[in-house]
Amino acid sequence: MPGTDLRLLPARAVHAQAVARLVRLAMPEHQHARWDAARIARRIRSPNCALVLAAAGRYLAGAAVLDLLSEQAQIALLAVHPQYRRLGIGSALLGWMEATASTAGLFTLQLKLEASNGAGRAFCFAHHFHERGRLPAFYADGTAAVRLVRDLRVNSEPA
Numbered sequence: 312m313p314g315t316d317l318r319l320l321p322a323r324a325v326h327a328q329a330v331a332r333l334v335r336l337a338m339p340e341h342q343h344a345r346w347d348a349a350r351i352a353r354r355i356r357s358p359n360c361a362l363v364l365a366a367a368g369r370y371l372a373g374a375a376v377l378d379l380l381s382e383q384a385q386i387a388l389l390a391v392h393p394q395y396r397r398l399g400i401g402s403a404l405l406g407w408m409e410a411t412a413s414t415a416g417l418f419t420l421q422l423k424l425e426a427s428n429g430a431g432r433a434f435c436f437a438h439h440f441h442e443r444g445r446l447p448a449f450y451a452d453g454t455a456a457v458r459l460v461r462d463l464r465v466n467s468e469p470a
């Protein structure tokens with residue numbers, strides 16, 4: 312329940328079904344369809360990918376998938392259960408992904424978001440992401456995406 316202590320922990324193969332259930336609750340159908348348990352299990356096994364869970368007591372409150380690419384890190388998934396929103400869980404998952412990307416020597420964090428996702432955009436802007444382009448008809452149903460980027464360097468201002 313909200314208010315319970317939050318723990319972040321790495322996902323294991325046994326968690327794939329629970330993460331797929333969470334994604335179904337947290338995201339609209341045209342977004343969650345591609346995150347089935349088989350795909351999540353592949354991401355958990357992948358050495359180029361980090362999947363983190365947010366547990367509130369016994370409940371799975373959130374999950375995130377970070378892809379470690381050659382020049383940048385990409386947030387492939389960030390989802391918080393609707394009953395656990397605005398409690399800082401998305402921010403905690405993002406903080407974990409930022410630390411993981413930096414540790415891997417990657418200082419650019421990006422994600423693609425449905426252009427009409429107002430909550431997602433507000434969350435990203437609150438965390439200093441900047442919009443870097445629009446991708447028309449990016450998703451299978453023809454909707455547009457925006458690319459959002461965050462520079463993770465401690466002092467990213469020009470000298």
Ligand SMILES: CC(C)(COP(=O)(O)OP(=O)(O)OC[C@H]1O[C@@H](n2cnc3c(N)ncnc32)[C@H](O)[C@@H]1OP(=O)(O)O)[C@@H](O)C(=O)NCCC(=O)NCCS
Pocket residue numbers: 337338389390391392395396397398399400401402403424428429430431432433434435437
């Ligand atoms: C976007 C999402 C991950 C945010 O998770 P969350 O745990 O509720 O986020 P936090 O509590 O850490 O919010 C941090 C800040 O982001 C901003 N924010 C988050 N949700 C917001 C909303 N619905 N409207 C406006 N601002 C919002 C606020 O500034 C908030 O701080 P505040 O609560 O002190 O005002 C969650 O809404 C979600 O899972 N949405 C569906 C999946 C999705 O869109 N994924 C893409 C994520 S970028």
